[in-house]
Each structure stands twice: as structure tokens, then as C-alpha cells.
Amino acid sequence: MASALLFEDHMPTADLVASRFELGGRFPWGREVPMRLPTSLDQTWTERRARVAAAFADNAVACTPTLIAVVSTLYKRSPETLGHAQRVAAVATRIGEELRFTTRELDHLERAAWLHDLGRFVAPDPESEATEDELIDLTTSRWARQVDIAVDIIESVPVLRPAAALVRASRECIDGSGYPQGLRGGEIPLGARVLHVADTFDALSAVCASLGVGQDAVPAELVRNSGSRFDPAVVAACLRALDTPQVAAQGL
Secondary structure, X not given: OOOOOOOOOOOOOHHHHHHHOOOOOOOOOOOOOOOOOOHHHHHHHHHHHHHHHHHHHHOOOOXXXXXHHHHHHHOOOOHHHHHHHHHHHHHHHHHHHHOOXXXXXXXXXXXXXXXXXXXXXXXXXXXXXXXXXXXXXXXXXXXXXXXXXXXXXXXXXXXXHHHXXXXXXXXXXXXXXXXXXXXXXXXXXXXXXXXXXHHHHHHHHHHHHHHOOOOOHHHHHHHHOEOOOEOHHHHHHHHXXXXXXXXXXXXX
8 A cells, every 4th residue: 555645636626627517508628729738747747647657556556445545545635536536436336337337347447437537636737817718728638638647557557457448538428529539429438438427427516516506407417418428328327326306307
């Protein structure tokens, strides 16, 4: 088990997350533009990535409990982030069970859920005084790089490579508007489609709590984006697994 905090965590708050999830409006995702990054930032990310990769290697991550212990240590100074990972893992597992995943598939899904924000830990979301559209372009490019960083680290641990494949595709959208590869439909692994819905469910729940918006807006937003951002079958399974009112209302 990792014995000390590697470095201070600077993860995004609900305010920044809210900029992604514009309830009742458009999702500012799927737009990727070239972004020139200062060399100093690249050096910082390289150092962080090396230290995180070393944490996994040094602790011989070979099973889920060890993985959770390492991730918990990394996120020690960010209870919000740790709680998010834990909740996403729980929601994703419940959706997977609803979709009758095998035990092995559930294991890979749970590990991917715990690791899906690892890239954001290494390369935190930018804080900027840019306009909304400029910030969306900047953060979208950063998000794509965060996915690459996470996958690079996770793939360095052989037992985690199936989880890495899910993390790689966890920001892809059914209609092809996601990133980093612009996959669509069945090109996206089912586990990644589940992880996308579970991650969004928890992030939107946090936004609603922060803004004082009723939690019923969360499943409503998932349903609204079903068939475009999200796999309709996964959204339906999520609503059934969590026993939300939209199940009856939408006939899911």
C-alpha cells in the first residue's frame, strides 16, 4: 500500500463540472481543437504521470482491493474526487448487473470506474478567464489529453489493460461526437458506454446539489440525451437499476 501522498491534488469543483453539464441546454462536449501547450506544462504532467505510474508499479496492483487502496491514497486530499470514483464504481456495477455482465466483466468495469479520472489527477482542468466558447475548446482538448494520460498509466499494469480499454472509450458518444477517437454506436465497448452513463449520473447529481436543482433533473437529462450521447439501452438499465421515477414515465 502506498505510504505517503505523492503530491497535492487539484481536482475540479462542482462549479467547473457545472460548465460541462448545462442542464436543459446543450452539452459543450465533442469539440476538439488543436492546443499548443507550454513546455513547462508538459514537463509537469510528465513528472506527475511518472509518479502516479510508479505508485501502481511499486504496490504491485494485481487485484481490485489493492487498486482501491492506491487510488484512495492518491486522492487523499480530495475527498470529493475519491467519493466520486467510489460512487461511479457503485453505479456502474449496478448497471452492469442489470445488463447481466459476467463476473469478469464487472471486475473490469469496477476497476475502470475507479480509474476513469486518473488523467485529470495528472493534468487538472484549466482555470481561465477566457470566454465560455474559448474555455470549452481549451478544456475539451485537455479532456482528450487526460484520457490519453490515464490510458498510458493504466496500460502499464497488465492486469488493468481491459479496464484501460474502457477508460479510453468512456468519453465517446453514440452519435460519434465524443472523444478522443470519435467512435459511434457499437464501435464503443459496452463497458465504456456504461461508464459514461454512470460518470455523468454522478457528476450531474453533484451539480444539481450545488445549484439547488431537484435530483429528478438527472435522469431526465440522461433520457434527453439517450440516443445521441448515451446508449439508450444503458440509460434504460441505469434507470431500472436505480429505480428512478423516469422508468415508469418513459416506459423503460
